[in-house]
Amino acid sequence: MLEGSAWGRWLFLGVFLLAWQIIALLLESEQLPGPWEVMGSVWYHLLEGELLYSILVTLRRVLLAFTLAMAVGVIVGFVMGRYPLMDTILDGVLIMGLNIPALVVIILCYVWFGLVEAAAVTAVAVNKMPLVAVTLREGVRDIDHQLLQVGQVFRIPLSRRLLKIYLPQLYPYLMTAARSGLSLIWKIVLVVELLGRSDGVGFQLGSFFQFFDITSILAYTLAFIFVIYSVESLLLRPLENHLTRWRP
Amino acid sequence: MKGCRVRVASKRFGDLQVLQGLDFQVSADNFFALVGPSGAGKSTLLNILSGLDLDFEGELSWVEGGPGKIGYLFQEPRLMPWLNVRENIELVMPDTVKDQAWIDHLLRMVELSDRADAFPRQLSGGMQRRVALARAMAIKPDVLLLDEPFASLDDPTAVGLRRLVLDLWRDQPGAVILVTHNLREAMELADQVLFLSRRPARIVHREVVIPSRIDPVVVRDSQYLTDCLMRRHPDILSGIAAVPEEA
Numbered sequence: 001m002l003e004g005s006a007w008g009r010w011l012f013l014g015v016f017l018l019a020w021q022i023i024a025l026l027l028e029s030e031q032l033p034g035p036w037e038v039m040g041s042v043w044y045h046l047l048e049g050e051l052l053y054s055i056l057v058t059l060r061r062v063l064l065a066f067t068l069a070m071a072v073g074v075i076v077g078f079v080m081g082r083y084p085l086m087d088t089i090l091d092g093v094l095i096m097g098l099n100i101p102a103l104v105v106i107i108l109c110y111v112w113f114g115l116v117e118a119a120a121v122t123a124v125a126v127n128k129m130p131l132v133a134v135t136l137r138e139g140v141r142d143i144d145h146q147l148l149q150v151g152q153v154f155r156i157p158l159s160r161r162l163l164k165i166y167l168p169q170l171y172p173y174l175m176t177a178a179r180s181g182l183s184l185i186w187k188i189v190l191v192v193e194l195l196g197r198s199d200g201v202g203f204q205l206g207s208f209f210q211f212f213d214i215t216s217i218l219a220y221t222l223a224f225i226f227v228i229y230s231v232e233s234l235l236l237r238p239l240e241n242h243l244t245r246w247r248p
Numbered sequence: 249m250k251g252c253r254v255r256v257a258s259k260r261f262g263d264l265q266v267l268q269g270l271d272f273q274v275s276a277d278n279f280f281a282l283v284g285p286s287g288a289g290k291s292t293l294l295n296i297l298s299g300l301d302l303d304f305e306g307e308l309s310w311v312e313g314g315p316g317k318i319g320y321l322f323q324e325p326r327l328m329p330w331l332n333v334r335e336n337i338e339l340v341m342p343d344t345v346k347d348q349a350w351i352d353h354l355l356r357m358v359e360l361s362d363r364a365d366a367f368p369r370q371l372s373g374g375m376q377r378r379v380a381l382a383r384a385m386a387i388k389p390d391v392l393l394l395d396e397p398f399a400s401l402d403d404p405t406a407v408g409l410r411r412l413v414l415d416l417w418r419d420q421p422g423a424v425i426l427v428t429h430n431l432r433e434a435m436e437l438a439d440q441v442l443f444l445s446r447r448p449a450r451i452v453h454r455e456v457v458i459p460s461r462i463d464p465v466v467v468r469d470s471q472y473l474t475d476c477l478m479r480r481h482p483d484i485l486s487g488i489a490a491v492p493e494e495a
Contacts, residue, residue, distance in 0.1 A: 146326055153298045153320045154340040154387060164339055168330040246330045246367040 073132025081140025139173030284444030
């Protein structure tokens with residue numbers, strides 16, 4: 001009965017909050033405030049503090065980095081999947097890109113371009129690009145040539161061929177790239193903010209850390225999780241359902 | 249309607265010669281069947297005719313200027329699973345808005361008017377083939393290529409689809425080239441049957457079933473025609489004609 005329904009998620013959430021409250025009450029420690037206290041803090045930061053502003057600033061960076069990484073990654077992945085020569089040439093770069101620590105990229109970007117917005121966004125985007133490229137390369141390799149021949153024989157115009165025959169075969173790969181990419185970006189963008197920006201969620205968390213303000217840190221985390229769930233359920237899942245509606 | 253002169257001097261895959269010295273005329277409104285042993289290169293020939301394969305010695309010369317429109321019914325339906333029935337047909341049409349009435353007509357012909365919004369995976373194999381046939385006819389092709397379209401179908405479905413091909417052809421005349429290994433099917437549908445030899449394939453025999461199509465509705469005794477042919481050329485299905493003939 002619980003399978004696949006929203007009830008399963010809510011049930012989990014309820015149990016989790018209850019457990020959290022009980023442990024917090026038992027420990028009575030400043031380092032683990034209970035959910036009530038944290039909710040109060042969320043409310044406070046929302047009304048008095050910079051919670052909303054910080055989240056918007058971070059979201060803007062996420063969006064920019066995401067767009068940049070998807071655009072470049074899709075093009076690189078397409079070229080590598082389509083042309084074996086390019087695959088051979090770029091494969092070394094790709095493996096390096098996949099495995100280089102995020103922190104190194106972030107530090108280098110700040111050193112080379114200065115502590116500016118563009119450096120922050122680039123650093124995040126560069127971390128995600130290889131992942132997108134690898135996924136898209138698989139997608140392009142999996143293209144069904146029998147369907148492409150239909151376009152060729154019936155002399156379907158190129159734009160329509162791309163839109164109706166080529167692209168739909170890549171949708172699953174684009175969705176995977178978007179999903180895994182987004183989760184990576186959430187994680188890295190805060191580090192980038194912590195290291196070289198004076199606003200955004202990452203910067204705020206850094207400040208709270210200096211004052212050991214655990215309640216505020218958890219409050220920000222909670223708000224952030226809420227945003228991520230919203231993006232998933234309002235944007236990604238409906239989009240995915242729409243794109244795969246032809247599957248029985 | 250346009251006709252086409254097909255000349256394939258040679259077609260090879262690496263060292264393997266597949267086609268040799270094919271030369272025949274596809275005249276408009278003619279129903280051809282190509283029959284030959286499996287692996288003889290029938291599909292290769294269709295790929296050349298459809299323009300998918302340009303790597304051969306020879307040429308296709310169209311009788312009235314420019315290349316004609318080709319409708320191709322592949323062995324598998326090859327529908328786009330993410331497009332519904334109507335969108336699959338619209339995909340090949342030059343002007344999707346203007347041609348809605350034509351699409352409606354085709355859907356009625358293939359008896360799928362009520363499934364226009366269905367996606368291919370919601371349809372049976374026979375239905376998918378009917379959609380593919382409607383798609384091939386949608387562009388009003390000068391030449392319709394059929395690559396063993398009735399193989400892997402159960403008998404009643406195959407019979408229905410054969411009748412449908414004839415109906416559509418009568419509705420929208422043009423040349424048809426049917427590739428099959430089923431001799432009876434060829435004798436039932438075609439005006440002329442071209443028999444191919446084993447690899448490298450050439451034409452070993454041309455059987456004219458009916459010289460001109462006065463009344464295509466006449467039901468033929470395809471079994472009788474097949475038996476007569478088999479008496480004259482017992483080994484024809486292995487690609488060997490009894491009396492050597494000029495192709």
